[in-house]
Amino acid sequence: MSQRSPAIQATDVEKAFGSTRAVAGATLRVDRGQLVALLGPSGSGKTTLLRVIAGFEAPDAGTVEIGGRRVAGDDAWEEPDRRRIGMVFQDGALFPHLTIAGNVGFGGPRPGRVEDCLDLVGLADRAKDFPHELSGGERQRVALARALAPEPEVVLLDEPFASLDAGLRLALREEVAQILRSAGASALLVTHDQEEALSLADAVSVMRDGAVAQAGTPEEVYGRPASRWVAEFLGDADVLPGRASEGVVDCELGRFPAERWLGGAVEVVLRPESLAISASAGRSDAIEALVVGRSFYGHDQLVRLELPSGLRLRSRSLGFPVWHEGDRVRIRVEGPVNVLAAQAG
Numbered sequence: 001m002s003q004r005s006p007a008i009q010a011t012d013v014e015k016a017f018g019s020t021r022a023v024a025g026a027t028l029r030v031d032r033g034q035l036v037a038l039l040g041p042s043g044s045g046k047t048t049l050l051r052v053i054a055g056f057e058a059p060d061a062g063t064v065e066i067g068g069r070r071v072a073g074d075d076a077w078e079e080p081d082r083r084r085i086g087m088v089f090q091d092g093a094l095f096p097h098l099t100i101a102g103n104v105g106f107g108g109p110r111p112g113r114v115e116d117c118l119d120l121v122g123l124a125d126r127a128k129d130f131p132h133e134l135s136g137g138e139r140q141r142v143a144l145a146r147a148l149a150p151e152p153e154v155v156l157l158d159e160p161f162a163s164l165d166a167g168l169r170l171a172l173r174e175e176v177a178q179i180l181r182s183a184g185a186s187a188l189l190v191t192h193d194q195e196e197a198l199s200l201a202d203a204v205s206v207m208r209d210g211a212v213a214q215a216g217t218p219e220e221v222y223g224r225p226a227s228r229w230v231a232e233f234l235g236d237a238d239v240l241p242g243r244a245s246e247g248v249v250d251c252e253l254g255r256f257p258a259e260r261w262l263g264g265a266v267e268v269v270l271r272p273e274s275l276a277i278s279a280s281a282g283r284s285d286a287i288e289a290l291v292v293g294r295s296f297y298g299h300d301q302l303v304r305l306e307l308p309s310g311l312r313l314r315s316r317s318l319g320f321p322v323w324h325e326g327d328r329v330r331i332r333v334e335g336p337v338n339v340l341a342a343q344a345g
Contacts, residue, residue: 005068007032007154007186008053013062013073014210022048024210028188030154030203035180035187037197040207041233045158049156049207050190054087054156055080067153086147086155090162092139095132100142101127109149117145121179136164137172144176150185152234155180155187161196173200194234198222206230223336231269231338236302238313239266242339249339252307253287253331258339265342274318274335277303277323286330291323305331313333 008030015023023045030036040046051057053064055071055078063073066085071078094103100123118124121141131139140160147155160176161169171202177200180187191197197204198218205215214226225231226241242251244266249258251268258266278286292312293304296319303315303323315331323329 005032006030006065007034008188009063009065010049011051011063011065011073013052013064015045015052015057016059016060017116017304020241021210021240023059026207026210026212028053028205028212028215030186030188032186033184034087034202035177035185035189036203036205037191037199037201038205038207039191039194039197041192044207045210046190046192046207050156050158050188053188054085054088057082075339081187084150084153086150086152088143088147088155088157088160090159092131092143094139094142094146096131098130099127100131100134101130103131104139104145104149107150109151113149113151117149120148120183121145122175126257135168137168140164140172141175141179144179148185153186155185157187157189159190159192160193161193172227198234206233208233224338225340228267228269228340236272236314236316238270238272240270240311241342244339252309252311253333256333256337256339261280262339262341267340267342269338269340270313270333271335272302272314273315274333274337275315276332276334277305277315277317278330278332279321279327280330286332289329289331291325291327292330293325294323296322305329 006029010028013023013026026049036292038046048057052059059072066083070076071083101114104117118127121144123138123141161173164172173196201218203216204218204221206213206221208229214221214230221235225234231237240251240253242249243264244258244262247258247260249256249266249268289305289307291303292306295302298319300316301319305313305315
């Protein structure tokens with residue numbers, strides 16, 4: 001557990017719109033100086049939870065604290081403009097009639113702060129320009145500068161890259177993460193993009209059906225998913241049946257360690273990059289498989305394999321050596337294996 005004090009602490013938050021429960025007992029923490037990604041599919045409740053934290057929606061139950069101050073719940077309530085938050089929206093939401101400096105200075109930050117923030121986002125030379133004179137990526141950097149200018153307790157970003165094309169989105173999200181870290185900001189990023197969340201954030205909270213299904217570092221949620229649903233949502237994953245007893249699990253690929261409390265039928269979750277292919281028998285733990293398909297991407301390849309039982313798995317590796325449909329190969333596990341109770345998630 002982190003020893004840092006939280007910049008955001010939302011506890012058991014609930015929010016319904018009519019008969020629809022948008023947020024169902026969600027708990028979320030952002031430590032000071034931390035960038036947390038709130039990740040989930042459409043309809044999972046992530047934007048509603050962000051709006052509750054921002055004060056745009058009042059929770060039906062639960063509490064929200066920002067910088068140690070209770071701002072919602074248990075009869076407490078602070079309006080959004082008193083919560084010391086900076087907001088970055090999907091479209092930037094800049095004022096078209098104000099210059100770039102005017103947009104960043106809207107709200108009256110302390111003297112010199114506008115210049116500091118424009119310098120931080122690399123747009124000091126565009127202070128006198130207007131939003132229509134900037135590219136989409138530059139406008140989003142202005143929006144970030146405006147969010148940072150009042151020196152907020154936290155910065156909330158709601159799908160800030162969703163409207164940009166793929167190439168610009170990749171470059172800008174890395175810039176934004178670097179800017180936030182340079183500023184020492186505490187930030188919560190809402191996204192539906194798994195790659196974005198895993199590559200940028202210090203921690204990831206995965207939402208499903210209005211609740212946080214798992215929270216941890218990117219390595220933890222990807223490498224040790226709490227359920228089959230989380231595993232499959234965060235990337236390619238194959239599932240094999242197995243049986244666990246006394247800290248080990250047996251499945252078609254061999255024997256692996258398992259939590260001692262697991263017993264009986266289990267699911268063995270395997271990422272494609274954990275499965276290695278070779279042409280010869282080699283090690284004794286390799287088993288035979290048939291190549292039934294391949295997708296070649298240049299830098300890597302995804303090979304589809306069939307085990308003697310008929311079960312199909314995938315292996316991701318470098319683009320060479322090249323495998324072809326019909327090849328008889330040997331496979332072995334060379335990466336993490338996650339063992340879950342059967343039918344988990």
